[in-house]
Amino acid sequence: MILPADRKNRNLPFPMRGICILALIFLVGALCSPASATRDVKVALTDLKPNLYTDEQGKPAGFFVDLITDLAAQEDWNIIWVPGSLSESWDRLSTGEIDLLPGVADTPERENSIDFSHESALSAWSQVYARPGSGINTILDLKGKRIAMVRGAQSGIAFQDYAQKFGVNATYIEKNTPADVFSATASGEADALVVYNTAGQADAVTYGLAATPVMFNPTQFGFAVQKGENGDLLTAIDRYIAKGKNDPSSPYSQSMQRWYGIKASPIVPPVLVEGLVTVALVAILFFGVSFFLRQQVRRKTAELSRQNEELQKEIASRKQAETEIIQKTGELRVAYEQLTAAEGELRTNYDELRRSQEALQQATKKLNLLNAITFQDIQNALFSLSGYLQLERTAPTEEQPREYRDKEIGILKTITETLKLASQYQNLGLKSPTWQDVRQTFLFGISHTDLSRIERKIEIGNLEIFADPLLEQVFFTLAENVVLHGKSATEIALRFRETENGLILVFEDNGAGVPADMKENIFNRRYEEKKGMGLFLAREILSITNITIVENGEPGKGARFEISVPKEAYRFVGDQ
Numbered sequence: 080m081i082l083p084a085d086r087k088n089r090n091l092p093f094p095m096r097g098i099c100i101l102a103l104i105f106l107v108g109a110l111c112s113p114a115s116a117t118r119d120v121k122v123a124l125t126d127l128k129p130n131l132y133t134d135e136q137g138k139p140a141g142f143f144v145d146l147i148t149d150l151a152a153q154e155d156w157n158i159i160w161v162p163g164s165l166s167e168s169w170d171r172l173s174t175g176e177i178d179l180l181p182g183v184a185d186t187p188e189r190e191n192s193i194d195f196s197h198e199s200a201l202s203a204w205s206q207v208y209a210r211p212g213s214g215i216n217t218i219l220d221l222k223g224k225r226i227a228m229v230r231g232a233q234s235g236i237a238f239q240d241y242a243q244k245f246g247v248n249a250t251y252i253e254k255n256t257p258a259d260v261f262s263a264t265a266s267g268e269a270d271a272l273v274v275y276n277t278a279g280q281a282d283a284v285t286y287g288l289a290a291t292p293v294m295f296n297p298t299q300f301g302f303a304v305q306k307g308e309n310g311d312l313l314t315a316i317d318r319y320i321a322k323g324k325n326d327p328s329s330p331y332s333q334s335m336q337r338w339y340g341i342k343a344s345p346i347v348p349p350v351l352v353e354g355l356v357t358v359a360l361v362a363i364l365f366f367g368v369s370f371f372l373r374q375q376v377r378r379k380t381a382e383l384s385r386q387n388e389e390l391q392k393e394i395a396s397r398k399q400a401e402t403e404i405i406q407k408t409g410e411l412r413v414a415y416e417q418l419t420a421a422e423g424e425l426r427t428n429y430d431e432l433r434r435s436q437e438a439l440q441q442a443t444k445k446l447n448l449l450n451a452i453t454f455q456d457i458q459n460a461l462f463s464l465s466g467y468l469q470l471e472r473t474a475p476t477e478e479q480p481r482e483y484r485d486k487e488i489g490i491l492k493t494i495t496e497t498l499k500l501a502s503q504y505q506n507l508g509l510k511s512p513t514w515q516d517v518r519q520t521f522l523f524g525i526s527h528t529d530l531s532r533i534e535r536k537i538e539i540g541n542l543e544i545f546a547d548p549l550l551e552q553v554f555f556t557l558a559e560n561v562v563l564h565g566k567s568a569t570e571i572a573l574r575f576r577e578t579e580n581g582l583i584l585v586f587e588d589n590g591a592g593v594p595a596d597m598k599e600n601i602f603n604r605r606y607e608e609k610k611g612m613g614l615f616l617a618r619e620i621l622s623i624t625n626i627t628i629v630e631n632g633e634p635g636k637g638a639r640f641e642i643s644v645p646k647e648a649y650r651f652v653g654d655q
Contacts, residue, residue, distance in 0.1 A: 117157045120312065121177045122147060123168035124160040126256040127229075127278055129338045130182040130201070130300070133162060143181040145334040146200065150319045164255040166231030172305055179312055180303040184233040192306050198317040199299035201277065201339075204462070205234040207293040208283050209264065209271040215291045218245050218455060227252045227260035227269035237296040238273045245455075261286040277339065294462055341473050369450045376443045379511070383436045390428065397422050430647070456497050464490045510548045512624050514650070517542045517584070521573055524554025528562055536572040539584070541652035544644050547623040556613035557586050557640055565590025565638060582649045584642040592634045601630065624648055 124139050126132050131141035139160050151158045161168075161177050171177045173192060185195040207226075209215050215224075218241065228235030230253040242249060252269050254260045257279070260272040265286040274282075275298065276290075283290060302316050323331025335341055397418055404415040464487055471483040517539050525535075544550075561568050568590030575584050593601060604615045618628050625645050632639030 117155050119159055120151070120156045120179060121159045121161050123171065123177050123180045124162045125165045125168050125182065126258065127165065127182055127275075128257065129281065130277060142201065142334050142338040145337075146316075146319070146331060147179075147181060149330040150315065153319070154315055164231070165229060166255070169231050172303060175305055175308070178304065178309050182300050183303050184298045184300060185303075186233060186236075189303075193303045194306055194308075194310065194313060195303050196301040196313045196316050196320075198320040199301055200320050201300040201335075203275045203277045203298055203300060204294055205237055205273055205296040205298070206276045206279060207238075207271050207273050207291045208261070208279055208288045209291055210287075211289045213271065213289075213291070215271060215293065217459075218242060218247055218293055218295075221249055221271060221293070222247045223249065224270040225250045225252055225268070227254055227263045227272040229253070229257055229260060229274060230255055232274070233298065234273055234275050234296065237298075241295050257282055261288060264288060292459055292463065294459055297462075340475075341469075373443070380436065383432055383511075387432055387436075390432070394422065394426070453497055457494055460490045460494050460497075512545055512547050514543045514545050515548075515550055516652075517544055517573075520551050521554045524551040525558040527555050528558050530558060530562070530571070533561070533568060533588075534570045536570065536574075538572070538574045542575060542582075542584075543650050543652060544582075544584070544626070545624055545648040546626060547620050549620045553617040553620055553628075554586075556617045559613060560638070561588045561590060564593075567591055568637065580643075581646045582644045584644060585639065586642070587632060587637055587639040589637040592632050592637050592639075593630050594634050598630045602628075 124131060124133065124144075127141075129141050131139065131143040134140040147158060150156070161171065163171065168177065168180050172180045182201075183195075189195075207215065207221070214220060221242065226238070226249045228238065228251060235251070235253070239251065252260075252263060254263060257274050260269070260274060261279075261282040263269045264272045265288060271291070272288075276294075279290065282288075302313060304310070304312060320331060323329040326332060401415060401418055401422075404411050404418065467483045467487050467490070471480045471487075474480050474483065518537060518541075521537065521539075558571070561571055565588045568588040571586070571588045573584070573586050575582055577583075602614050602618050621628055621642065626648060627643045628640060629643075630638060630640050
């Protein structure tokens with residue numbers, strides 16, 4: 080018997096009917112759903128060459144442009160570039176006018192309103208650039224200078240914090256682009272500028288400027304979106320960069336080679352790790368030394384304060400006894416005069432203790448400054464050394480590694496000299512200043528060097544001066560200077576003369592003398608043409624008790640060092 084069609088459908092097996100229903104639903108959904116549309120992504124186009132910028136044809140260019148263009152092709156994004164300065168782009172991101180801001184650094188403050196990519200696209204550091212011959216070698220050399228920086232850039236923000244830690248006050252000039260800050264410095268509107276080294280490599284050559292040794296703030300560059308928005312963009316970017324780092328032939332690796340001349344690597348270079356570990360160990364060492372010295376100074380200061388209180392009580396007691404003695408008979412007047420003399424001696428001792436306390440306080444400041452400078456110099460030197468080692472590994476020719484190794488050897492010598500100075504300086508101020516016999520101290524000081532061929536004249540009588548116990552080191556340094564630089568000298572002399580303001584102790588020789596343009600430079604810590612740092616240290620030792628030293632000899636007729644001693648810091652033994 081033949082059944083009607085609708086009855087035949089009802090008799091189909093249950094699984095078959097389910098499959099037919101699912102196929103029908105899928106067909107209807109496919110017909111009803113619109114075709115997937117390309118996604119528009121608005122991306123900031125700042126002027127931070129070579130990271131990203133607008134080229135001469137008016138087209139987006141740069142390392143981050145290459146990455147976004149390649150990723151957009153894979154993800155079916157339609158990139159809409161939105162030109163503007165860095166500060167304008169930050170404002171647009173916060174208001175939602177753009178979706179993505181490339182080539183920026185993550186900071187704790189920004190994380191309150193911004194989401195950042197987790198995978199770093201580029202590593203760089205902040206560096207100070209200036210005109211050649213500027214004399215800028217450390218952060219302290221920027222005190223009172225005019226510093227140009229890119230408005231809204233983390234390099235400028237980090238520099239201001241870095242300068243504040245060292246008490247360096249400067250005038251800051253904000254510009255919209257790296258090209259603007261380089262132009263301002265080249266024209267003299269600014270004394271120096273700070274940008275990331277990736278932005279400064281090409282512009283420094285263009286504007287005739289040079290990189291200084293002041294480097295800081297190692298930074299990882301990535302991408303930013305508005306808080307809670309476009310998280311899928313960051314996910315795609317992290318995935319793309321992580322994959323590119325592990326593939327030397329990837330567009331990411333090729334862009335790194337094209338724009339920065341380095342090969343991408345998924346791991347931190349071992350030499351950088353070693354450098355950072357070394358910096359950490361040196362930091363711990365110097366912090367430990369600094370802590371020990373501060374403890375010693377605190378202990379000595381407390382001891383001086385206690386002695387001062389005891390002296391004050393003793394003086395008060397003597398005054399009371401003096402009053403009682405005055406009321407007694409004339410037979411006790413001799414005893415009263417003795418007490419008066421004792422009181423004068425106590426006052427003298429008190430004055431010496433006060434000067435000792437002031438000297439220790441000044442020594443503390445000098446030690447703290449030396450610790451800060453020494454730590455920063457070594458940190459900068461190790462950072463530079465790490466950079467040259469990395470450049471050596473990626474150098475395309477054999478000539479460049481030799482050049483880099485010469486620079487590395489120079490950096491190691493700088494570190495050695497810095498540590499040598501710190502070793503010599505660490506005993507400065509640890510012992511209280513004392514009255515010292517100048518003749519005896521001078522003879523002890525020059526006995527450490529060979530002056531057998533040189534005649535000596537000492538015309539200072541029974542002079543004593545109030546100075547740091549390292550005064551002997553000062554005289555040794557002056558004698559050593561004659562041996563090293565006064566090759567033709569046959570005579571040295573030590574004399575003095577008194578003035579209205581105190582006493583001038585003169586040390587002179589009949590050698591070649593010091594050129595006029597070097598008279599102050601020989602006392603500088605980083606003067607390149609002198610051997611060692613003795614004269615710098617000698618000036619620091621003398622300044623503990625407000626004693627100064629200058630060189631004012633006549634070039635060609637011998638060196639002449641004049642040591643100016645305040646009135647309260649010298650005496651003659653017969654005058655006590």
